[in-house]
Amino acid sequence: MRKVTIDGSLVTNKENLRTEALKRQNKIHPKKLALWVGLVSLVMMFTALTSAFIVRRAAGNWLEFSIPSIFFVNTLVIVASSLTLHGAYVAFKREAALAYKALLGLTFILGIAFVVLQLVGWEELAASGVPLKINPSGDFIYAISGLHALHVIGGIAILLVALIMAFILPMKVTPARQLRLELTMTYWHFVDVLWIYLIVFLSLQR
Amino acid sequence: MASAIITAPVSRSEGLIQELGYDDHFHDHHHGDKYQSNFVSHYIFSMDHKMIAKQFLITGMMWAIIGGLMSLVFRMQLGFPEESLAWLQPVLGKWIAINGDGIGSLVPDFYYALVTMHGTILVFFVLTAGLSGTFSNLLIPLMIGARDMASPLLNMLSYWFFFISGMVMFSSLFLSTGPFAGGWVAYPPLSALPQAMDGSGAGMTLWTISLVLFVVSVLLGGINYITTVLNLRTKGMSMWRLPLPIWAFFVTAIIGLLSFPVLTSAFFLMMLDRGVGTSFYLSDIYIGGAALDHVGGSPILYQHLFWFLGHPEVYIIILPAMGIVSEVLSVNARKPIFGYKAMVFSILAIAFLSFIVWAHHMFMSGVNPFISNFFVIFTLIIAVPSAVKVFNWIATLYGGNIRFNPASLFAIGFVSMFISGGLTGIWLGNSTLDIQLHDTYFVVAHFHIVMGVAAFFGMYAGVYHWFPKMYGRFMNETLGKFHFWGTIIGAYAVFWPMHYIGMAGVPRRYYKFDAFATFGHFDGLNKFITIAAIITFGFQLLFVINFFYSIWKGRKLTTQNPYNANTLEWTTPVDVGHGNWPGKLPSVQRWAYDYGKDGREFISQVEPVGEDESPVH
Numbered sequence: 001m002r003k004v005t006i007d008g009s010l011v012t013n014k015e016n017l018r019t020e021a022l023k024r025q026n027k028i029h030p031k032k033l034a035l036w037v038g039l040v041s042l043v044m045m046f047t048a049l050t051s052a053f054i055v056r057r058a059a060g061n062w063l064e065f066s067i068p069s070i071f072f073v074n075t076l077v078i079v080a081s082s083l084t085l086h087g088a089y090v091a092f093k094r095e096a097a098l099a100y101k102a103l104l105g106l107t108f109i110l111g112i113a114f115v116v117l118q119l120v121g122w123e124e125l126a127a128s129g130v131p132l133k134i135n136p137s138g139d140f141i142y143a144i145s146g147l148h149a150l151h152v153i154g155g156i157a158i159l160l161v162a163l164i165m166a167f168i169l170p171m172k173v174t175p176a177r178q179l180r181l182e183l184t185m186t187y188w189h190f191v192d193v194l195w196i197y198l199i200v201f202l203s204l205q206r
Numbered sequence: 207m208a209s210a211i212i213t214a215p216v217s218r219s220e221g222l223i224q225e226l227g228y229d230d231h232f233h234d235h236h237h238g239d240k241y242q243s244n245f246v247s248h249y250i251f252s253m254d255h256k257m258i259a260k261q262f263l264i265t266g267m268m269w270a271i272i273g274g275l276m277s278l279v280f281r282m283q284l285g286f287p288e289e290s291l292a293w294l295q296p297v298l299g300k301w302i303a304i305n306g307d308g309i310g311s312l313v314p315d316f317y318y319a320l321v322t323m324h325g326t327i328l329v330f331f332v333l334t335a336g337l338s339g340t341f342s343n344l345l346i347p348l349m350i351g352a353r354d355m356a357s358p359l360l361n362m363l364s365y366w367f368f369f370i371s372g373m374v375m376f377s378s379l380f381l382s383t384g385p386f387a388g389g390w391v392a393y394p395p396l397s398a399l400p401q402a403m404d405g406s407g408a409g410m411t412l413w414t415i416s417l418v419l420f421v422v423s424v425l426l427g428g429i430n431y432i433t434t435v436l437n438l439r440t441k442g443m444s445m446w447r448l449p450l451p452i453w454a455f456f457v458t459a460i461i462g463l464l465s466f467p468v469l470t471s472a473f474f475l476m477m478l479d480r481g482v483g484t485s486f487y488l489s490d491i492y493i494g495g496a497a498l499d500h501v502g503g504s505p506i507l508y509q510h511l512f513w514f515l516g517h518p519e520v521y522i523i524i525l526p527a528m529g530i531v532s533e534v535l536s537v538n539a540r541k542p543i544f545g546y547k548a549m550v551f552s553i554l555a556i557a558f559l560s561f562i563v564w565a566h567h568m569f570m571s572g573v574n575p576f577i578s579n580f581f582v583i584f585t586l587i588i589a590v591p592s593a594v595k596v597f598n599w600i601a602t603l604y605g606g607n608i609r610f611n612p613a614s615l616f617a618i619g620f621v622s623m624f625i626s627g628g629l630t631g632i633w634l635g636n637s638t639l640d641i642q643l644h645d646t647y648f649v650v651a652h653f654h655i656v657m658g659v660a661a662f663f664g665m666y667a668g669v670y671h672w673f674p675k676m677y678g679r680f681m682n683e684t685l686g687k688f689h690f691w692g693t694i695i696g697a698y699a700v701f702w703p704m705h706y707i708g709m710a711g712v713p714r715r716y717y718k719f720d721a722f723a724t725f726g727h728f729d730g731l732n733k734f735i736t737i738a739a740i741i742t743f744g745f746q747l748l749f750v751i752n753f754f755y756s757i758w759k760g761r762k763l764t765t766q767n768p769y770n771a772n773t774l775e776w777t778t779p780v781d782v783g784h785g786n787w788p789g790k791l792p793s794v795q796r797w798a799y800d801y802g803k804d805g806r807e808f809i810s811q812v813e814p815v816g817e818d819e820s821p822v823h
Contacts, residue, residue: 037428049474
């Protein structure tokens with residue numbers, strides 16, 4: 001069976017039909033809502049850790065030091081990756097194949113760069129006299145940034161899938177593909193904003 | 207394709223759905239085979255919410271039997287320390303030590319392991335997964351008029367994460383060092399220090415892995431329940447027309463979504479302490495005169511993180527039971543639920559308050575007594591929405607034409623248990639009374655009655671009530687009534703005496719009391735409790751037999767709406783297939799509780815409001 005979307009193009013696949021139907025009803029797609037709900041649980045996870053940080057700090061026996069400068073540089077890296085991903089999304093909607101693939105690839109590389117630079121940041125922290133197991137204050141930095149990095153690695157895996165799709169599939173905007181890209185983007189922006197929260201939190205706590 | 211749907215309506219509600227329902231072109235897509243085609247996709251890796259509900263229920267029942275048997279073993283040791291348990295040796299092996307007189311008794315370490323496992327299994331596997339997993343899955347799509355969950359795949363994964371989590375926990379029972387034995391709350395240092403006791407090594411590692419998998423299961427399920435309720439309600443099903451169980455499951459999922467990740471964080475830091483050697487929870491500890499490497503950790507920090515989940519968790523357990531009871535009471539009293547909106551606002555108030563009372567579990571752990579005051583006040587305020595709910599249940603029953611079947615009996619029993627257990631909660635919420643009562647059998651009695659037995663009663667009410675929807679047959683009513691009376695009398699016989707023991711100061715989790723002359727005169731009471739527990743457990747086997755017998759041999763369901771109930775699940779066909787409604791989706795015209803309105807016994811939710819109908823009930 002065939003149906004026509006709002007902008008007049010033909011869609012055939014079931015997932016596309018469903019997405020179109022939801023658009024007409026002006027309702028959020030259940031998969032998007034599910035992702036947002038899932039992100040709330042991740043927010044709670046990191047809220048717990050930063051709250052534990054505050055509680056533990058108030059209890060004394062706490063080593064004060066400044067966080068590695070490379071963490072700040074890295075903030076720019078992950079913000080840049082969010083911008084390039086957004087650029088890729090805009091290019092996708094315009095069916096600009098080259099820009100779409102290039103920007104998606106760039107995002108992927110920036111994501112990997114972020115994780116590598118976090119490792120460098122850990123080394124900088126350890127070299128400045130705060131290796132693991134010296135004091136909970138340092139351990140919290142490793143734990144929080146480590147858990148965040150794990151979530152970034154999850155995002156990199158998703159970006160890799162998106163990248164492979166971008167090179168395999170012919171350039172064509174379908175509601176299902178657009179939805180997938182939007183979900184990827186939401187998650188990636190989330191780990192970006194999460195890092196900004198963490199770096200601001202850790203800076204203010206010094 | 208569409209030929210399959212157009213048949214003459216067999217009931218009034220089916221006719222109304224054909225006439226007024228919402229056509230979502232369900233049969234335009236061919237997807238029957240994906241769900242029903244072969245044994246594996248139908249019974250094992252099923253993506254149909256009704257099958258997943260049955261999987262959660264039966265797995266939960268298996269765990270309930272295992273966890274229940276564990277409690278009988280340690281109760282026998284506690285009640286009859288002089289009797290020989292050597293007959294358990296074929297099962298428990300080296301965990302039964304036989305002394306010179308030939309008396310076999312439970313190895314103390316394993317006693318603690320059994321207590322720990324009993325708590326973990328019952329709280330998480332039975333009363334969280336088995337209760338809200340079963341009924342959220344079964345009822346959310348059926349009661350809101352949806353084809354299935356928002357994501358059937360995540361739903362399937364939710365069950366299988368639960369299953370694997372259970373398998374990991376089960377395998378820890380067979381370790382040579384035994385399963386984790388530091389209590390279900392897993393406080394450091396027993397949990398954070400692998401060398402603390404036998405179970406703290408591999409046992410604790412498996413315990414943590416199991417619970418992290420369990421959290422994943424709860425989150426996948428919860429994301430689905432929330433999304434489904436918000437996004438897939440059928441036409442006309444506004445939030446204020448939702449049946450109360452759906453409100454309860456929805457809020458339960460929100461609580462779980464906000465609190466379980468905090469537990470993951472707590473475990474994450476614990477794993478670092480155990481594996482890497484950090485000192486989040488471990489302060490300076492000396493073992494055999496030598497100091498460990500750990501410096502400057504705080505065990506209280508873990509307690510804060512744990513109870514930030516732990517307290518909401520008890521509402522994750524009790525809210526679904528409350529929702530089920532509200533529905534079962536209203537249907538069987540043939541009266542609208544009293545104070546529908548008050549019920550919803552109470553659920554929301556309880557959910558909100560559950561997040562700001564966690565430190566009442568820590569009054570005696572060394573938290574600042576001034577901070578305790580705040581937690582005392584908020585804890586006592588929870589009594590207000592709880593009392594509103596109890597009042598409304600009683601008011602629903604009052605003057606009703608009550609049908610006394612097993613489901614309604616268990617629902618009434620729930621109210622009784624909730625009152626009894628709730629009242630002792632007001633005692634325990636006071637930080638001053640806690641000086642005497644903390645860590646005694648009073649606490650054990652309180653939480654077993656208010657969230658253990660009460661939640662079980664809600665679960666039984668739900669199983670008896672919706673069994674025909676699950677299996678197309680009824681459970682045996684006579685056996686069900688025996689089950690009810692045995693359980694309610696037995697449960698009170700087990701837990702009522704514990705209040706007295708607890709008030710006298712007898713501590714929980716002790717292997718034996720022969721070192722304390724003052725506790726000697728409770729030996730008789732302890733024996734009585736053990737005997738009562740064994741008999742009560744026997745009555746639960748009656749339920750298990752009834753359950754499995756009825757799946758194949760029970761009285762067949764022949765009508766669509768056997769209870770004359772209003773909610774949408776009773777407008778589906780008797781033999782309900784994937785997608786729940788064969789043709790159009792029902793369109794909802796009214797709330798779920800029009801019983802006895804304008805002289806009519808019940809008015810289904812799919813029936814439009816008549817012109818001459820009274821505006822209010």
